[in-house]
Amino acid sequence: MMNTPPADFDIIFGGGGTAACVAAGRLAAANPTLRILVLEAGEHTKNEDSHVQPGRYFGHLSPASTTLKFHVGKPSEALAGRSLVIPSGRCIGGGSSVNFTMYTRASASDYDDWETQFKNPGWGSQYLLPLLRKTETYQAQPNQPTHGYSGPLKVSWGGHVTNVANQFLEVAAATDHNRTYTEDANDFYECNKYGKWPKWIDGETGKRSDPAHYYIYNQGANENLVIRTGQQVKRVLFEGEKAVGLEYVADRVLRPDADQAPQQVYASRLVVLSSGAFGSPAILERSGIGAADLLAKHDIPVKVDLPAVGENFQDHNICFVPYQASDEAETFDALIRGDIAETTKNSDLWTEGKGLLAANGMDAGIKIRPITEQDFAELGPEFEGRWNDYFVNAPDKPVIWFGPSSFLLGDHTTAPVRRYFSMAYVNEYPISMGSVHISSGEDPHAPSDFNPAFLNHPADLATLRWGYKKTREIARRMKYYRGEHLPIHPNFAAGSEALCSGEVSGPITLDAPRLKYTEEDDKAIDDFHRKFIQTSWHSLGTCAMKPREEGGVVDPRLNVYGTTNLKVAGDRRLFHLSLLLEFMPSFNLSIPRVGFCFLDLSIAPANVGANTYSSALTVGEKAAVIIAEDLGLQIDGVGALETSEQTISGLDELVPAPPTKTKLPDDFAGLEGIEGLTISSMVNDEYTNSKPAMITVM
Ligand SMILES: Cc1cc2nc3c(=O)[nH]c(=O)nc-3n(C[C@H](O)[C@H](O)[C@H](O)COP(=O)(O)OP(=O)(O)OC[C@H]3O[C@@H](n4cnc5c(N)ncnc54)[C@H](O)[C@@H]3O)c2cc1C
Structure with missing residues (x-):
């Protein structure tokens, strides 16, 4: 001893x-x-x-x-x-x-x-x-x-709620007739309600x-x-x-x-x-x-x-899919690029608890579960078992969270200098689980032997596929929409109805028909997720x-x-x-x-x-x-x-x-x-x- x-x-x-x-x-x-x-x-x-x-x-x-x-x-x-x-x-x-x-x-x-x-x-x-x-x-x-x-x-709500978030909520209200709006999407018990999203930010000091x-x-x-x-x-x-x-x-x-x-x-x-x-x-x-x-x-x-x-x-699997935005959209992109005027303006605003530095650009969202036949069809047969085993008797559990973010979360050194918004969607309960172990018994600085095991189960891909499709329909109808940012979207085959468009002059109408995706398109979405899915931290x-x-x-x-x-x-x-x-x-x-x-x-x-x-x-x-x-x-x-x-x-x-x-x-x-x-x-x-x-x- x-x-x-x-x-x-x-x-x-x-x-x-x-x-x-x-x-x-x-x-x-x-x-x-x-x-x-x-x-x-x-x-x-x-x-x-x-x-x-x-x-x-x-x-x-x-x-x-x-x-x-x-x-x-x-x-x-x-x-x-x-x-x-x-x-x-x-x-x-x-x-x-x-x-x-x-x-x-x-x-x-x-x-x-x-x-x-x-x-x-x-x-x-x-x-x-x-x-x-x-x-x-x-x-x-x-x-x-x-x-x-x-x-x-x-x-x-933070020092500034962007107009991108407000547009998202307006389009959701106009197009999703199965879900409603709530002032408190985090009441601990409810799903399937769109709402503004709060932040761990002091509303007075920013x-x-x-x-x-x-x-x-x-x-x-x-x-x-x-x-x-x-x-x-x-x-x-x-x-x-x-x-x-x-x-x-x-x-x-x-x-x-x-x-x-x-x-x-x-x-x-x-x-x-x-x-x-x-x-x-x-x-x-x-x-x-x-x-x-x-x-x-x-x-x-x-x-x-x-x-x-x-x-x-x-962890959760998340994808931030970027869309090009018009100049009227309030976004963080200039701040992220280090634009001096934008930074100075927002630093000044922050001293009053306002502006983008007192915010996070993620101002709205929904914890969502499937309701309609179309939802279940889009989630597909791979998700059926997961739904029955895990979700059906737990009505407070969302399948995914999604919402707009007022920025491009990507490499701004290669992306064209302009405004972007993204649609983020998170698989809230991935089935795949990983492991993390030491690689050295002595050196605490040695990198870990880490297997995140993301997307090892087909149901995890099915969930994300639903997220991509649902959020894309909202994005295309938002008034700031100016097309998909092509490098970070699925590579649909030429001739596919789902083909991404690049620069466009404006959104589609609210009542435009939803895109139809073929099996080949679904595969392109899965490939995209394998290449771009990332951690939610x-x-x-x-x-x-x-x-x-x-x-x-x-x-x-x-x-x-x-x-x-x-x-x-x-x-x-x-x-x-x-x-x-x-x-x-x-x-x-x-x-x-x-x-x-x-x-x-x-x-x-x-x-x-x-x-x-x-x-x-x-x-x-x-x-x-x-x-x-x-x-x-x-x-x-x-x-x-x-x-x-x-x-x-x-x-x-x-x-x-x-x-x-x-x-x-x-x-x-x-x-x-x-x-x-x-x-x-x-x-x-x-x-x-x-x-x-x-x-x-x-
Ligand atoms: C980039 C990022 C963004 C996120 N965004 C959000 C968000 O918007 N909202 C949200 O709800 N959650 C978010 N999260 C998740 C949330 O912050 C974490 O889940 C939470 O902080 C975890 O708390 P913890 O106490 O378990 O560990 P941590 O807060 O990670 O604390 C562990 C601490 O231990 C220290 N440590 C580790 N090893 C050693 C060692 N050998 N010796 C001494 N110290 C050590 C680390 O340095 C660290 O400070 C985010 C996380 C990250 C990283």
């Missing part, structure tokens, strides 16, 4: 992303004497324009970005030989500090499945809805029963609503809450079966010249892994927790043979919360199977805690104990039919409850989070400033030629290790 050095902290978080910021922030607010360390691979985000101005999210997608980590999948026949590249957030706040700020909630039945199908008591919708409400102040609309009105994160700023940076005066950036967690340190600390090394992207000697840090009460769907399984495997044969391959002594670690990888599921014998890695208390944990025996039930949290008690510390648990979207046992930020926040809130109870902390009122803008200061245990200009980070070695990585590359991106500069303000 090793002699564990004295602990420097009560709780250590390995990974400082979305869920970690929420849980660490809640615990610190509840008891400021709790010594909490957050170790994060990426950089600080505090008050950086590239993070707080939501409209700059494109910049993070640049191949030179240091705020994303790019995970390169194996080449796949299902993707026409492509290697899909899937990024994840890599900074304080993780995905929430770089994402598109789309506010989309899961369906209630998604969480009910987590509870009943995957046997996780306390994780059903009735327990999580109070936590969803607790995260938010819903500025978009008053008095909605399923929304919250006093949480730290603001939700609004700022991004992220837990980095509103759960962590606003507690800058608390010296017991320590954030260390530029640190790669290598593995968990154990004393027997008990997790006692973390080993970490300097991050090579942020600190390329730093000594790589491993350092150790110890916790007196809890070690938390919160490194996301890619980071958390990798840390577990390097710690000897994973499939025994895989660990043996990398010379890692087996601590727990847990074959499900790194399996069950899920919604990775999850790789350390699934399920029974161990059913492929689980963590139990419903977020403890890793086979390690000593803090499971509280007895009769305290989670729903009592959820109710208590409504009133946010404060904590009293009791017996020091050490444990090990998990907290990020890697725990999701199954997919959610939505963008995933909202679920990550909820996992963070739920984890705060569980940790408080497991540590024997008494909850008798939880400290409120100070959300005033003035309090965002302090917490400055910063790494040295990153170098201003270096070669591409290691993540990118050999990636230059990979299709998909150029998506959203910016005109003015320099290969720097500083903030990616998508939009320059001169």
Whole structure:
């Protein structure tokens, strides 16, 4: 038995992303004497324009970005030989500090499945809805029963809703007589209603609503809450079966010249892994927790043979199909190209909480399910089984989400300089599932052995085919429509009725007949999806919360199977805690104990039919409850989070400033030629290790 050095902290978080910021922030607010360390691979985000101005999210997608980590999948026949590249957030706040700020909630039945199908008591919708409400102040609309009105994160329509979105809604209303409009398309329960789309943006200040700023940076005066950036967690340190600390090394992207000697840090009460769907399984495997044969391959002594670690990888498949737009369309394209006048104008507007930098260009949409015979015919026989097995008895689950985006999400260096809008459609519950594992037992910077497994099932293609056809009919009728952007559309055969048109003078009439697609046309659409489908940036599921014998890695208390944990025996039930949290008690510390648990979207046992930020926040809130109870902390009122803008200061245990200009980070070695990585590359991106500069303000 090793002699564990004295602990420097009560709780250590390995990974400082979305869920970690929420849980660490809640615990610190509840008891400021709790010594909490957050170790994060990426950089600080505090008050950086590239993070707080939501409209700059494109910049993070640049191949030179240091705020994303790019995970390169194996080449796949299902993707026409492509290697899909899937990024994840890599900074304080993780995905929430770089994402598109789309506010989309899961369906209630998604969480009910987590509870009943995957046997996780306390994780059903009735327990999580109070936590969803607790995260938010819903500025978009008053008095909605399923929304919250006093949480730290603001939700609004953003600083500008484009006329493209309004046109989309008008055409949908005029042509889709089977579906209606709603003011709240995210009420948690309903599908098949068109609506404006809210954002995680403060409607008054125009700022991004992220837990980095509103759960962590606003507690800058608390010296017991320590954030260390530029640190790669290598593995968990154990004393027997008990997790006692973390080993970490300097991050090579942020600190390329730093000594790589491993350092150790110890916790007196809890070690938390919160490194996301890619980071958390990798840390577990390097710690000897994973499939025994895989660990043996990398010379890692087996601590727990847990074959499900790194399996069950899920995401959503998305396609942004671009259309040429007339000059009247309000779009982000000039901003993305770095146009100085446009950037200056919108920077000025942002100071008043208005304009495109206070928005995201995705202002309308629908969670849609098939209704008509034509819908089912377009979805075809490949989808029939999926419909009957999965969707038919879950009326709140959308088959796809679709909506307009006021930009071309593609390479603006090769596209003609003009305005574009796109139709985005997302397969909300792909059947195909992948895996992510380590490729080295020692080097935490080594690329992962990653199989995204997109489009391995024919029903996934059928769903997307429906998305293409439905959205194209709306796009062609919108008054700003000026033809398809041919490089990113299916290559229909000459003579096909479906042939794309390129430049046109205007839209077709609202009552024009719908296009008819032949089998050959459908094949062209499938080929197109194999070539162009991409990630929705919604990775999850790789350390699934399920029974161990059913492929689980963590139990419903977020403890890793086979390690000593803090499971509280007895009769305290989670729903009592959820109710208590409504009133946010404060904590009293009791017996020091050490444990090990998990907290990020890697725990999701199954997919959610939505963008995933909202679920990550909820996992963070739920984890705060569980940790408080497991540590024997008494909850008798939880400290409120100070959300005033003035309090965002302090917490400055910063790494040295990153170098201003270096070669591409290691993540990118050999990636230059990979299709998909150029998506959203910016005109003015320099290969720097500083903030990616998508939009320059001169
Ligand atoms: C580009 C992008 C756009 C998105 N757009 C939207 C959107 O518009 N709406 C929406 O709802 N969702 C969106 N998402 C998804 C959403 O942001 C994520 O689902 C969510 O942030 C996941 O939270 P998490 O806590 O599980 O992990 P993350 O937030 O990814 O946090 C994990 C953290 O761990 C760190 N880490 C990893 N490995 C290590 C290690 N070894 N050592 C130390 N630190 C480590 C990472 O750097 C990261 O900061 C988007 C995501 C991305 C990446």
